[in-house]
Structures are given as C-alpha cells and as structure tokens.
Amino acid sequence: MIRAWTFQRKVTAGFAVMVGLAALIAGIAVYALHTVVASRDNLLAVNARNLTDAQRLMADSNEYVAAFRGFLLLTDDRFLDQRRKAAAAIEETFRNLDQSVYTPEGHRLLNDIRIAQTEFAAVQERVIVLRKSGNGSSAAVQAVEEQEGVPKRENLVAAISAFVEREQKLLDEARRNSSAQASLASTLLICLAVAMVLFAATTAILLGRSLSKQIGGTVQHVQSSSAELQTSANQQASGAKETATAMNEITTTVSELLATSRQIAESAQQVAHIAEETLKAAQVGDQAVVQSQAAIEGIRRQVDTIVSHMLNLGKKSQQIGGVLDIINELAEQTNILSINATIEAAGAGEQGKRFAVVGEEIRKLADRVSGSTKESRALVEEIRAAVNTTILATETGSKAVDTGLLRFEELTRGFKEIAGMVATATQAAREIGLSTKQQMTAVEQVNTAISSAAQVTRETEASSVQTLQTATQLAQLSHNLSRLVQPRAAA
Numbered sequence: 185m186i187r188a189w190t191f192q193r194k195v196t197a198g199f200a201v202m203v204g205l206a207a208l209i210a211g212i213a214v215y216a217l218h219t220v221v222a223s224r225d226n227l228l229a230v231n232a233r234n235l236t237d238a239q240r241l242m243a244d245s246n247e248y249v250a251a252f253r254g255f256l257l258l259t260d261d262r263f264l265d266q267r268r269k270a271a272a273a274i275e276e277t278f279r280n281l282d283q284s285v286y287t288p289e290g291h292r293l294l295n296d297i298r299i300a301q302t303e304f305a306a307v308q309e310r311v312i313v314l315r316k317s318g319n320g321s322s323a324a325v326q327a328v329e330e331q332e333g334v335p336k337r338e339n340l341v342a343a344i345s346a347f348v349e350r351e352q353k354l355l356d357e358a359r360r361n362s363s364a365q366a367s368l369a370s371t372l373l374i375c376l377a378v379a380m381v382l383f384a385a386t387t388a389i390l391l392g393r394s395l396s397k398q399i400g401g402t403v404q405h406v407q408s409s410s411a412e413l414q415t416s417a418n419q420q421a422s423g424a425k426e427t428a429t430a431m432n433e434i435t436t437t438v439s440e441l442l443a444t445s446r447q448i449a450e451s452a453q454q455v456a457h458i459a460e461e462t463l464k465a466a467q468v469g470d471q472a473v474v475q476s477q478a479a480i481e482g483i484r485r486q487v488d489t490i491v492s493h494m495l496n497l498g499k500k501s502q503q504i505g506g507v508l509d510i511i512n513e514l515a516e517q518t519n520i521l522s523i524n525a526t527i528e529a530a531g532a533g534e535q536g537k538r539f540a541v542v543g544e545e546i547r548k549l550a551d552r553v554s555g556s557t558k559e560s561r562a563l564v565e566e567i568r569a570a571v572n573t574t575i576l577a578t579e580t581g582s583k584a585v586d587t588g589l590l591r592f593e594e595l596t597r598g599f600k601e602i603a604g605m606v607a608t609a610t611q612a613a614r615e616i617g618l619s620t621k622q623q624m625t626a627v628e629q630v631n632t633a634i635s636s637a638a639q640v641t642r643e644t645e646a647s648s649v650q651t652l653q654t655a656t657q658l659a660q661l662s663h664n665l666s667r668l669v670q671p672r673a674a675a
Contacts, residue, residue, distance in 0.1 A: 201383065209376045212372060230284060232355060237284070238344070240277055241344055242344050244273040245274060247266070248267055250266075252308050252311075254266070255315070271305070290347070293343065294347060296343045297343040300336065300343045304336040304339070310328060435635065442624070442628060445620060455609075455613040455616070459613050463606040463610060466606055477593070483585055490574075491578050491582070498568060498572070498575075501567050502568070504560075505561065505564050508557050508560050514553075515550045516550075518546060518549070518553075519554070521546070522544070522546040522547035529543060
C-alpha cells in the first residue's frame with residue numbers, strides 16, 4: 185500500500201511522524217524540567233532555609249553568651265539588654281524552625297536544643313541574681329559558672345551542632361536526589377532523540393530510493409544533450425581564446441609601461457616635495473640655531489651676573505664674620521663684668537645678694553650669646569665655602585657656554601650650505617617630473633587605442649566562454665543529479 189503513495193504523500197507522512205516524535209520529546213523535556221525545578225525549589229525553600237536558620241541559631245546563642253559574659257565582667261545593664269535581644273532572636277528562630285522542619289528526627293533535635301537553652305538560661309539567671317545582690321563573692325559566682333554554666337553551655341553547643349549536621353545531611357541528600365532526577369530525564373531525552381534520528385535516517389533512505397527511480401531516466405537524457413552542447417561550445421571558445429590571449433599580452437605590456445610611467449612621475453613629484461620640505465626644514469633649523477645662539481649669549485650674560493653676585497655674597501659673609509667677632513668680644517667682656525659683679529656682691533654681704541643674682545643671669549646670657557655666635561660663625565663659614573664652590577662651577581659653566589657658541593656658529597654655516605644644495609636638488613626634481621608627465625600622456629594615448637581594439641576580442645571571447653560555461657554547468661549538474669539518485673550507476 186505504501187509503495188503506491190506519491191512522493192509528496194510519503195514526504196508528508198514522514199514529516200508528520202517526525203513532528204509527533206518531536207512533540208513527544210518536548211513534552212517529556214517539559215515534564216523533566218518541571219520535576220527538576222520543583223526539586224530544586226524544595227531544596228532552596230526548605231532545606232537551605234533550615235540550614236541557614238540553624239546557623240543563625242548558633243550565632244544568636246554565641247551573642248547570648250557574649251552578653252552574659254560582658255555583664256559578669258562589667259556589671260552593666262546594657263549587656264542584659266543585649267542578652268534579652270539575643271534571647272528574643274533565638275525564640276524567633278525556634279518558631280521558624282518549628283514551622284519548616286519536616287522530619288521527626290529534626291523535631292527531636294530541635295526539642296533537645298530548646299531544653300538545653302532553657303537549662304543554660306536558668307543557670308545564667310541564678311548567676312545574674314548573685315552578681316546583682318552582691319551577697320555572693322566573685323569566687324562563688326565563678327564556681328557556679330564553671331560547675332553548672334560551662335557544662336550547660338557545652339550541651340547547648342553540642343545540640344545545635346547536631347541539628348546543623350542533620351540539616352546539612354538533609355540538604356546534601358536533597359541535592360543528590362535532584363541531580364539523579366536530572367540525570368534520569370537527560371538519559372530519557374537522549375534515548376528519544378536517538379530513536380528520532382534513526383527514524384529520520386530510515387525515512388530519508390526510503391524517500392531517496394523512490395526519488396532515484398522516478399527521475400533517473402530524465403537525468404540520463406539531460407546528460408547526453410549536455411555532452412553534445414559542451415563539445416560545440418568548446419570548439420567555439422578555443423578560437424576566441426587564442427585571439428584574446430594575443431590582445432591581452434599587448435594590453436598587459438602597455439599597461440605595465442603606463443604604470444611604470446605613473447610611478448616615475450609620482451616618485452619625481454615626491455622627490456620634489458621632499459626637497460621643498462627639506463629646504464623649509466633647513467631654513468627653520470637655521471633660524472632655530474640663530475635663536476639658540478642668541479639664547480646662549482643671554483645665558484652667558486646671566487652667568488656673569490651670577491658670578492658678580494656670588495662675589496658680593498662672599499664679601500658680605502666676611503663682613504658678617506667681623507660682626508660676629510665683635511659680638512663674641514662683647515660677650516666675653518660681659519662675662520668678665522658679671523664675674524666681677526658676683527665677687528663684689530659676695531663682699532657686700534646680705535645687701536649684695538640681689539645684685540649677685542642679676543650678675544649670674546648676665547653671665548648666663550653672655551654664655552648663650554657666645555654659643556650662638558659660634559654657631560653663627562660655623563654657618564657663615566659653610567655659606568662662604570658654598571659661595572666659593574658655586575663661583576668655581578659658574579666659571580666652568582661660562583667656559584662651556586663659550587665653547588657652545590663656537591659650535592653653534594659652525595652649525596649655522598653648515599645649515600646655510602645644506603639649504604643651497606637642497607634648492608639645487610629641488611629644481612632638478614621639478615624638471616624630471618615635467619618630462620615624466622609628457623611621457624605618461626603619450627603612453628596613455630597608445631593604451632587607449634589598444635584597449636579599443638581589444639574590447640571587441642574580449643566580447644567575442646566572453647560570449648564563447650559563457651556558452652561553454654553554460655554547457656559545462658549543465659553537464660556537471662546532470663552528473664551530480666545522476667550521482668544523487670543513482671550513486672552506483674554514476675560510479
């Protein structure tokens with residue numbers, strides 16, 4: 185029955201079956217995606233949240249203990265407020281976990297945590313009462329804390345840790361289940377895809393065989409006709425090709441000559457342009473050298489001025505040294521007078537004590553002036569040495585400036601000679617450019633004439649080649665079609 189179907193009907197049936205398989209694969213993919221997403225949402229919404237709340241419970245418990253220890257150390261009611269806030273946070277976390285924990289083991293562990301928290305809080309209340317009343321000593325409070333508080337705290341930490349481990353285990357199991365579901369869905373989709381590929385391959389083979397039988401005879405007829413047309417077109421194209429080849433050789437030779445002429449003209453123009461730019465650069469360089477020479481002469485004048493100022497500075501430093509000598513001599517005289525005043529005051533007895541004090545202060549002042557004078561003298565000597573060094577360096581720089589001026593004069597003469605030679609080269613390049621342009625004009629006229637003669641030959645060759653290409657393409661197309669529908673026969 186299927187053999188009697190038309191080609192269109194077979195293609196339609198095969199396409200309908202492939203569409204059905206594609207719809208089936210899409211439905212399974214949607215179901216698998218929905219399952220995986222639901223598992224992932226449950227993992228994030230329940231297990232991950234429970235683990236987060238368990239870790240928050242551990243953090244709130246640590247804050248609860250820290251506030252209690254702060255109160256024991258400082259007896260400040262602010263730590264009790266922090267402790268109450270931490271207790272409220274712990275209670276809020278308990279309520280959230282009571283609503284979200286879904287396993288009996290989880291509720292049991294949560295109940296153990298609540299009991300341990302209640303016992304630990306009771307011990308803390310007792311310690312707080314003792315601490316506030318002042319009846320118990322620090323040793324008694326510490327004993328209650330170590331004997332009862334520490335074990336209760338350890339029990340609470342152990343209970344919370346067990347709950348966190350339990351929730352972590354549930355989260356890991358949920359992740360493994362989600363991955364297993366995703367892997368199962370992927371395997372099923374791969375199997376269906378392989379089945380669809382096998383069906384499509386079988387359908388393509390059957391349709392190909394049916395098509396080859398229907399159009400095989402027509403292809404053989406087209407092959408014989410295209411072979412005859414190809415032979416005729418090949419004979420036409422051979423004659424046109426020989427004529428076109430000769431004309432192409434002539435055109436190519438003239439084109440190369442024209443291109444060479446253009447390159448020579450362009451090179452001559454570039455040489456002339458470069459020579460002009462070089463002349464401008466040489467002129468600019470000459471001006472720059474003249475300006476630099478003037479600037480160096482100004483530098484020389486400034487250096488001479490600096491030397492003069494340095495010499496004056498040396499004289500001033502010597503004058504300062506003389507003033508310091510006078511100040512030092514005054515300080516020594518003052519010191520001697522203060523000593524004499526002290527001696528006279530000692531001889532005057534009780535009446536000269538005040539005068540002795542004044543004399544002592546004058547002596548101290550004279551000592552300080554003497555010390556300052558020595559420091560100033562050292563600074564003046566350093567300034568004098570620096571001035572002498574600067575004068576020597578400035579004289580050396582002045583000699584270097586003189587040498588530079590001589591070099592700049594030689595450089596100025598060299599730039600003028602370069603400018604003269606560049607002007608001569610520029611004139612020669614212009615003359616070469618004019619001669620080359622005339623030669624290029626003549627070659628272009630010859631090229632135009634040859635191009636007109638070759639145009640007819642190219643048109644004839646193009647027509648013959650187009651006919652040959654059409655015949656060749658028709659033969660190749662028929663051969664390819666025959667190879668597609670009857671591969672063994674074509675081979």
